[in-house]
Amino acid sequence: MLGSFESALKGIIKKIEGTSHFDDDLLDSILKDLSKTLIASDVEPVLAFSFIEHVKKRVREEKGLKFTVKEQFIYVIYDELTKIVGKEKSLKISEKPFKILLVGLFGSGKTTTSAKMAKYYKKRGYKVALLGLDTFRAAAREQLRQLGDKIQVPVFIDESLKNPGDVIKKFEKDFEKFDIVIADSAGRDALDKNLAKEIKDVKKNFSPQESILVLPADIGQSAKAQAKTFKELVNVKNVIITRMDGTAKGGGVLTACFEADSPIVFIGTGEKVDDFEEFDNKGFISRLLGLGDLNALLKKAKDAFTEEDAKKASEKFFSKDFNLIDFYDQLRGIKKMGSLSSVVNLIPGVSGKVSSELLKNQEGKLEKFEPILSSMTYEELTNPKIISGTRVQRIAFGAGVAEADVRDLLDSFRQLSRLSGKINPRKLKMLEKNFDLSKFKGLM
Ligand SMILES: Nc1nc2c(ncn2[C@@H]2O[C@H](COP(=O)(O)OP(=O)(O)OP(=O)(O)O)[C@@H](O)[C@H]2O)c(=O)[nH]1
Ligand SMILES: [Mg+2]
Known part of the structure; x- marks a missing residue:
C-alpha cells in the first residue's frame, strides 16, 4: 500500500x-x-x-x-x-437528514471522496444525496454530476449560482427527503482568507452534523497546521485520508495521522469509487508490517457480494456445471472489491509474498478477460469444452486480443474447475465461515 x-x-x-x-x-x-x-x-x-x-x-x-x-x-x-x-471511530448517523460537509485544500480528494462515501452509505440502505458547493472551480460541478450518475445518487447542483450559500438555500427543502446529504466544498491552494470565509459561511448556512477534513496521504508534516486551522474554522472532528495507495513516502501518513489528532473515519485507497474503506487502525498497521489482516478482507468481501450472492456463488462453484458464466461473475466480484492487489494484500500469509509485478501482470490479464468472455456465444459460455481452435480464433478477433490471451483464460478456468473438484464439499461449510479464499487462488 x-x-x-x-x-x-x-x-x-x-x-x-x-x-x-x-x-x-x-x-x-x-x-x-x-x-x-x-x-x-x-x-x-x-x-x-x-x-x-x-x-x-x-x-x-x-x-x-x-x-x-x-x-x-x-x-x-x-x-x-x-x-x-490513533483510535478508530465510525460516524454515527444520528438524525435525518444527516448533513456531512467535506473540507480540504485543492486536490485533496473531496469530490471523489464525497461520491465514495455516498456509495458506501447507499450500499448500507441509506437514502443519500450529494450537494455541489464548489462554485469556485469551473469544472467541479460537472465532475460531481458525473460521479453521481455513475453511482446513481441524486446530485444537487446549480451551474448558474456563484455563491454556495444560495445553492444551499435553493435545495434546502429537498434535503429532508434524504437520510444523508454529503456536501462537496471548494478548495484553494492554501488556507487563505477567501477559503476561510467561504467555508465558515457554508458551515453556517448548511449546519452540518459532521465536518470532515480530507487530507491526502502525501501531505506529511503540514497536516498539523491544516488540521488545526480547519478545526478552528469549522470544528472538524474527523479526518479522511486519501491516496493511501500512492507512492508517497509512507511515513507522511503516520505523521499526518498523529498531527491531525482527530480520529480517522475512512481511507481512500484508489481512484475508483469502491476504493474506500472504514479505517481500521489495527488492520492498517498489520498490513503495513506484513502481518496480514483477515478481518479487513472479510469486511471488504461482504461489501462486494451480498450474502446471497456469496452463497449462490459457492454452491455453483462446487457443482458439476460450474461454467464460464459463473467464472465471469466471480471475476466481477473481484473487480467490485477494488484491484487484485488490494485483495491479495489483505490475505494473511500471502500479503508481501506476491510481487507487485506479478500482480500487475495478473491484473492486466483480468482486464482482458472481460472482453473475451463477452465475445463468446451462450453455448460456449455454458459448455466451454466445445471451444476449439477456430472458435479461439474467432473469439480473439472479436475481443481484439491475441489467441494466447483466450487460451490463458481457458487455462485459468480449467485450473479453477479442477480446484473445485478437489475440495471436499463438507469442508465448504468451514470455508464459508471464513470466506472462501480458494475461489481466488485459481485466478492468481
Ligand atoms: N490514487 C488515488 N487517487 C485519488 C484518491 N482520491 C482522490 N484521488 C484523485 O485525486 C485527484 C483529485 O481528487 P478530487 O476529488 O478532484 O479532489 P478535490 O479535493 O475535490 O479537488 P478540488 O476540487 O480541486 O479542490 C483526482 O484525480 C482523483 O481521482 C485516492 O484515494 N487514491
Ligand atoms: Mg473538488
Missing part, C-alpha cells in the same frame, strides 16, 4: 523473525534501522525518536510469559505504531 516504506518495515519484521538469539547489540542495530526507515519515509523526526525510545523501553522491560522475545519485539512495534495512527 505504501511503497518503499512498507517494504522496509516488512524487511525489519522479517529480520526479527529470522533471528535466533537476541542481545542488546542486535536490538540496538534493528532499532537503528527502524529509526532510519521512519525518518527516510518522512516521519517527523521527533515523533520517530520518541517512537524508538518507547519501543526500546518496552522490549527491555515488558518481558512477559506470553511472548517470546521475537514476538514481544514485533508486538511492541505494532502496538506503538497503532498508537501513532
Whole structure:
C-alpha cells in the first residue's frame, strides 16, 4: 500500500523473525534501522525518536510469559505504531437528514471522496444525496454530476449560482427527503482568507452534523497546521485520508495521522469509487508490517457480494456445471472489491509474498478477460469444452486480443474447475465461515 516504506518495515519484521538469539547489540542495530526507515519515509523526526525510545523501553522491560522475545519485539512495534495512527471511530448517523460537509485544500480528494462515501452509505440502505458547493472551480460541478450518475445518487447542483450559500438555500427543502446529504466544498491552494470565509459561511448556512477534513496521504508534516486551522474554522472532528495507495513516502501518513489528532473515519485507497474503506487502525498497521489482516478482507468481501450472492456463488462453484458464466461473475466480484492487489494484500500469509509485478501482470490479464468472455456465444459460455481452435480464433478477433490471451483464460478456468473438484464439499461449510479464499487462488 505504501511503497518503499512498507517494504522496509516488512524487511525489519522479517529480520526479527529470522533471528535466533537476541542481545542488546542486535536490538540496538534493528532499532537503528527502524529509526532510519521512519525518518527516510518522512516521519517527523521527533515523533520517530520518541517512537524508538518507547519501543526500546518496552522490549527491555515488558518481558512477559506470553511472548517470546521475537514476538514481544514485533508486538511492541505494532502496538506503538497503532498508537501513532490513533483510535478508530465510525460516524454515527444520528438524525435525518444527516448533513456531512467535506473540507480540504485543492486536490485533496473531496469530490471523489464525497461520491465514495455516498456509495458506501447507499450500499448500507441509506437514502443519500450529494450537494455541489464548489462554485469556485469551473469544472467541479460537472465532475460531481458525473460521479453521481455513475453511482446513481441524486446530485444537487446549480451551474448558474456563484455563491454556495444560495445553492444551499435553493435545495434546502429537498434535503429532508434524504437520510444523508454529503456536501462537496471548494478548495484553494492554501488556507487563505477567501477559503476561510467561504467555508465558515457554508458551515453556517448548511449546519452540518459532521465536518470532515480530507487530507491526502502525501501531505506529511503540514497536516498539523491544516488540521488545526480547519478545526478552528469549522470544528472538524474527523479526518479522511486519501491516496493511501500512492507512492508517497509512507511515513507522511503516520505523521499526518498523529498531527491531525482527530480520529480517522475512512481511507481512500484508489481512484475508483469502491476504493474506500472504514479505517481500521489495527488492520492498517498489520498490513503495513506484513502481518496480514483477515478481518479487513472479510469486511471488504461482504461489501462486494451480498450474502446471497456469496452463497449462490459457492454452491455453483462446487457443482458439476460450474461454467464460464459463473467464472465471469466471480471475476466481477473481484473487480467490485477494488484491484487484485488490494485483495491479495489483505490475505494473511500471502500479503508481501506476491510481487507487485506479478500482480500487475495478473491484473492486466483480468482486464482482458472481460472482453473475451463477452465475445463468446451462450453455448460456449455454458459448455466451454466445445471451444476449439477456430472458435479461439474467432473469439480473439472479436475481443481484439491475441489467441494466447483466450487460451490463458481457458487455462485459468480449467485450473479453477479442477480446484473445485478437489475440495471436499463438507469442508465448504468451514470455508464459508471464513470466506472462501480458494475461489481466488485459481485466478492468481
Ligand atoms: N490514487 C488515488 N487517487 C485519488 C484518491 N482520491 C482522490 N484521488 C484523485 O485525486 C485527484 C483529485 O481528487 P478530487 O476529488 O478532484 O479532489 P478535490 O479535493 O475535490 O479537488 P478540488 O476540487 O480541486 O479542490 C483526482 O484525480 C482523483 O481521482 C485516492 O484515494 N487514491
Ligand atoms: Mg473538488
